[in-house]
Amino acid sequence: MEVIIRPMEKEDVDEVLEIERLSFSIPWSKEAFISEVTKNSCARYIVAEVDNKIVGYGGFWVVVDEGHITNIAVHPQYRSKGIGSKIMEGLIDIAKKNGISAMTxxxxxxxxxxxxxxxxxxxxxxxxxxxxxxxxxxxxxxxxKYDL
Known part of the structure; x- marks a missing residue:
């Protein structure tokens, strides 16, 4: 199974929202995700795709030199397949490229x-x-996590 990690785009929000609703008792709104990917200059979000289907996502906010992870979720049908690890790797890689020294x-x-x-x-x-x-x-x- 090939997992592609890429930046989240506005067009991804409906698929992300489905995963959000399946994963959390108090899910974020569609408007919140749209704002994160279109307006929040501190936000960094990625999606995980398998066969052109979004199966997970994650994101963090850049706060000076720290990254605050806001959410990570994997579709229930794709859990325990290493996708959460791929998302974490992607977030940490982006953090390093943004000069982040610690994440929380x-x-x-x-x-x-x-x-x-x-x-x-x-x-x-x-x-x-x-x-x-x-x-x-x-x-x-x-x-x-310190010393990225």
Whole structure:
């Protein structure tokens, strides 16, 4: 299975939105994604394609010399196939090219699969945001990767 990683474009938003809705209890809106790819100069988003179908995406915001990962998701039918790793590799590569020295993200305390993925790429838990998730008041684990 060939996975192509490329920049997200406005035309990709409907497919990305489907994955977003299948992946998160409080999904971002179509307007939010359009704004990210057309108006937010700090945003860097990519998609993963298999056979011309978008099967995953990820993005981060450039904040001075740090990257704040906003979201990463893979379509349920394509999970456990290494696509999340390809997306992480793509985001880290873009961060390096943008002079980013560290990256951070929040992940649900219960999302052990995602925590393992991030740890594989050198992210370490360094904080907690109590009651961060609005749907169930679950804590977020704050993970950081330094020295990109």
């Amino acid at each position: 993200l929040e992940v649900r305390e219960s999302n052990i699969v995602a925590q393992h993925l991030y740890a594989k790429f050198g992210f370490r838990p360094l904080g907690r945001r109590k009651g961060y998730y609005l749907d169930n008041s679950e804590d977020a684990i704050v993970m950081w």
